[in-house]
Amino acid sequence: MIPESESRRPGGRWIEHWEPEDPGFWERTGRKVASRNLWQSIFSEHIGFSIWTLWSVLVLFMGQDYGFDAAQKFFLVAIPTLVGAVLRLPYTFAVARFGGRNWTIVSASLLLAPTVLALIVMEPGVSYTTLMVVAAVAGVGGGNFASSMTNINTFFPERQKGWALGLNAGGGNLGVPVVQLIGLLVIATAGAGSPRLLIAIYIPFIVVSAVLAWVRMDNIAAVRNDTGAFVEACRDRQTWIMSFLYIGTFGSFIGYSFAFGLVLQNQFGRTPLQAAAVTFIGPLIGSLIRPLGGRMADRFGGARVTLWNFAAMAVATGIIIAASGADSLLVFTVGFVLLFTLTGIGNGSTYKMIPAIFTSRARANVANGGDAAAETATARRVSGAVIGIVGAVGALGGLFINLAFRASFLSAGTGAPAFWAFLAFYVICLVVTWAVYLRPVPVGADRADVAFARV
Known part of the structure; x- marks a missing residue:
């Protein structure tokens, strides 16, 4: 049952009273309602990710009869990444x-x-401009993540947000390897000339997703009409610091998800079937392990997990660079899968940091005489807005990665120069994480402003 009362507003299923931090409320009704919304959110977001990254698979179907080179394909898969990133901001407001x-x-x-x-345009002879327009429309799938995460953030108590957000995001991220795995099955059974079969498979799942959301989900009245939180979030430096770090984690995940198959084809001469047989493995592991990143952050602190994760990402990138120089497909693939795994852990830990930052700030303000209820409400409002902004900016990392690969293959015929740039970026992310969240607190400094993300 929906807690306390259900409003008769247009649209229905509005929850007027929602207090997840109240243990009694949570045990009586909150947990059940939150779990129901979480699992449906995961399914809807999962389908959204699949459609967003559909073009990472469709380009594998585009053989010589389409007439497009590697640089054009890298740019093509970058387009939905950009559109999806931009749409994440209005999707956050929409909740x-x-x-x-x-x-x-x-x-x-x-x-x-x-x-x-x-489904209509995918065939040899289609113009590149047409494909760019259709790929751009696929960006709507990328917006789903921001609205889904903002919504689920309001359902769970602080002590469970790392796990809940990790499950929601990880289940959504699984849409990437699933569409790639289905693409592999289509190529293996129907051949590389059957992209329409892959596309058609998803239409009934989209319909089911919309219907189940209608039947099983709820609205929470407390988060309506709160655009002022966005303004507050934009003015807070923590929003932009976390956005930068999320470029390194999620930007890497989505960028590599789009590009991995193309890199295998163009750097190691893999056929569409050979590339598709490997492409899904990294995103699959990265998606499945994301909740673990959130759970690790719940236990050890988001900043600490994020710091060591960026260090490991730099090492994995070094392995990829060495494998590229030695022309070793096996080591290259192992390094890439390891990098995908680390992006998943980092995605979970960085997202856990966001509510922890604002909850810790609220506690500090209460200790200095602030009103507990008001500070808690502010933390919930602003952290929800920050999640949307961070998700949008972080997704732009996928665009940068594909543009970097495009430039790398145009200039050097290999992805090695791009990987060197990624390595340098991960080192910068590591330094920023330490300097902002983990460095020793100076004498006299406001501890809530320096060390709050260690929670």
Whole structure:
């Protein structure tokens, strides 16, 4: 049952009273309702990710008869990455404006547009401009992540947000390897000339996702019409620091997910079937392990986990660079899968840091005489807005990665120069994490402003 009362507002299923931090409320009704919304959110976001990254698979179907070179294909898969990143901001607002359930229904239904368009145009002889337009429409799938995470953030108590957000994001991220695995099966059974079969498979799942969101999800009234939180989030330096770090984690995950198959084809001469047989492994592991990153952050602190994760990402990138120089496909693949695994852990730990930052700040303000209820409400409002902004900016990392690969293959015929740039970036992320969140607190400094992310 929906807790306390259900509003009769247009759209229905509005929860007027929601207090997840109250242990009694949580045990009586909160846990059950939150879990139901979480699992449906995961499914809807999963389909969204699949449609967003659909073009990472469709380019594997585009053989010589399409007439496009590697640089054009890298640019093609970068387009939905960019559009998805930009859409994440309005999708975050949409939760507050329309309600999480209502917007999930709309966003799930919108996935029919890029799917049907791709079904129509995907054949040899299609113009590159047409493909760019259709690929751009697929960006709507990328927006689903921000609205889903903002919505689920409001359902769970602080002590469980790392795990809940990790499950939500990890289950959504699984849409990447699943669409790639289905693409592999289509290529293996129907051949590389059957991209429409892959596209058609997803249409009924999109419809089911929208219907189940209508039936099983709820809106929380407390998060409606709160655009002021966005302004507060934009003014807070922590928003932009976390956005930068999320470029390194999620930006890497989504960028490599789009590019991995193309890199295998163009650097190691893999056929579409050979590339597809490997492409899904890294995103699969990275998606499955994301909740573990959130759980590790719950236990050890988000900043500490993030710091060591960036160090490991730099090492994995070094392995890839060495494998590229030795022309070793096996070592290259192992290094890439390891890098995918680390992006998953980092995605979970960085997202855990966001609510922890603002909750710790609220506690510090209460200790200095602030009102506990007001500070808690502010932390919840602003952290929800920050999640949307961080998700949008972080997704731009996928664009940068694919553009870097495009430039690398154009200039050197290999991805090695791009990997050197990625290595340098991970080192910078490591330094920023330490300097902002883990360095010793100077005497007299405001501890809430220096060390709050250690929670």
